[in-house]
Amino acid sequence: MHDGDQGAEPVSRRKDARRNKANLLDAAAAVFVVQGVDAPVREIAARAGVGVGTIYRHFPTRADLIVAVYRHQVDACAEAGPRLLAEGPGPHTALERWIDLFVDFLVTKHGLAAVLQPDAGFDTLHAYFLDRLVPVCGQLLDAAADAGEIRADIEPYALMRGVGNLCIGADSDARYDARRLAALLVAGLRHGA
Amino acid sequence: MHDGDQGAEPVSRRKDARRNKANLLDAAAAVFVVQGVDAPVREIAARAGVGVGTIYRHFPTRADLIVAVYRHQVDACAEAGPRLLAEGPGPHTALERWIDLFVDFLVTKHGLAAVLQPDAGFDTLHAYFLDRLVPVCGQLLDAAADAGEIRADIEPYALMRGVGNLCIGADSDARYDARRLAALLVAGLRHGA
DNA sequence: GGCAAAACGGAACGATGTTCCGTATCGTCG
DNA sequence: CGACGATACGGAACATCGTTCCGTTTTGCC
Structure with a gap:
């Protein structure tokens, strides 16, 4: 490791x-x-x-500094994916829980989500998160699709970016619950939705 | 008018x-x-x-200028809500189409979505969009809930913010389709999802 | 102890938002 | 029509940030 x-x-x-x-x-x-x-x-x-x-x-760029600060937590999140898949009752549930983990992480980090954009000038940051998490997300998505629980036409990258976006400004706004919306998004993945 | x-x-x-x-x-x-x-x-x-x-x-604040520039389009979007509800085959479809309209508007305006946050320092902007669109969204949501098409426990405010967030950085990233994700989110609203 | 390499610190520069006030313009009133 | 007060204008000046650069200091090694 x-x-x-x-x-x-x-x-x-x-x-x-x-x-x-x-x-x-x-x-x-x-x-x-x-x-x-x-x-x-x-x-x-x-x-x-x-x-x-x-x-x-x-740290030549701010992204390098941010990555260095949060590397451990991102890695932990990435490693949680396969584990949840093995433990959980099913792939879709594992996906739900994993997304929850990711949302929790982002929401508690002031402004982190906002800076995950591809063109925010923090390319290193964007790249690190994606390199680390997209494969894991893809794995969960594939498992759920194979199990027939969700539609198969969603890209891991798009989902990660969508969830990341949902977390922007989630702290500092009591009326906005990113966790809830992310869950709704994942729910929308189900077949026949 | x-x-x-x-x-x-x-x-x-x-x-x-x-x-x-x-x-x-x-x-x-x-x-x-x-x-x-x-x-x-x-x-x-x-x-x-x-x-x-x-x-x-x-225009004392940038938000005032932005609001002045886009006021017409925001109003047009707000006015489209009731019309879609009357025309469409059903409330949920009307909601889908209305959200699509909103997403199209946001996505085509460089950086607008990113600045819709409550604490982005553009309070006037945030307030205007919400004052204008939240009631319309609430109307569509209520209609869909009354028709038994969706769960009733979602706040119009939360949905608007969620959709707005999904639109951030949607231009300038071919791999990211905000329209699609917003549709998924709305799909997730359906019962039993 | 002395020396070269490595690292440091913070002044200086450029880009932006924002404020302020001397000057110019407008509308009106005598 | 001409002057005068109100209104509005322009842009210099200031504050904040990120970023660069180079003279000075520190470190490790011989």
């Missing part, structure tokens, strides 16, 4: 660099919680006790 | 002010088409041949 790390960055030889990177991650995580993922760069830098240049050196 | 205009702004006594306001609306409409509703203020001002101060005088 949590292997290759794609680029396989060799981890800096200098301890100050390693420390700063760790501080940055902590600071970013803390700031994201209260200000959202759009928090000013200077804010994060100040919180970590470093200059803005240091942020850009460790 | 197109009566009261709520605030009943008395229309400026000076013709230069009226002309500038009209130019601004034209310029904004033109710029929105190619740059989206987030286009730089200076751009719109330049296109209209006025200074930025003039924009702020006529």
Whole structure:
């Protein structure tokens, strides 16, 4: 698990660099919680006790920083897919539960969903989420389709983007329940709906 | 039709002010088409041949400008609701078609959907859309529920926001079909789904 | 201890939204 | 018709952000 790390960055030889990177991650995580993922760069830098240049050196784009902060949780969500499929009573139920997990994750992260767009200037972020989750979603979708529980003509990518979109602005609006709407969307997948 | 205009702004006594306001609306409409509703203020001002101060005088917030530009179309959408209900074969079909109309409108307006959020800093915009469309949506929903076609526990507000969210970033992504997802969402409303 | 490489910090730049006020224009009234 | 007060205008000035750049500091190693 949590292997290759794609680029396989060799981890800096200098301890100050390693420390700063760790501080940055902590600071970013803390700031994201209260200000959202759009928090000013200077804010994060100040919180970590470093200059803005240091942020850009460790995380060239904001997407890199966001991915680094949430990588574990995204991976956990991805890994939950197959498990739910094995445990649950059926593929459609597994899909429902998995989508719920994903929605919960997104909704609790201020502004994250809004920044998942392909053209929001956070391509790395978009790509990471999709690379990680689309295959899992496809697996659940295929299983449900094979079981004859849902129509087969829905792309995993489209569903993921739809659910992601439904989560935008879900916090800070008591009258809007993203979980509910996502469930409705999944329900709409059923045959003959 | 197109009566009261709520605030009943008395229309400026000076013709230069009226002309500038009209130019601004034209310029904004033109710029929105190619740059989206987030286009730089200076751009719109330049296109209209006025200074930025003039924009702020006529349209204190960007939301006011956007509302002014799209008011007609929003009204047209609102008015289509009752008509579809009367014409169509049934309430649920009318709802489907009406949602389609709304989605078409949003999708063709660069970035409009993204800015419909309650906390996006465009409260006037959010309020206008909702004031105008939520009642219509509620009417369609009630009719469908009365006809026993859908579950009755969905708020018009939530549905409108959900559909609006689904439209975010729908242009500029061939793999994402907002119309389709919105239809799926509406399908999910059906009983026993 | 000294040196080169690596990393740092924050000033500086560019893009935007927003405000403010001296100036220009308009409508009216004598 | 000419002046005068009200209205509206324009754009410089300010504030906020992201991003870049380079002189300075720190680190690891010889």
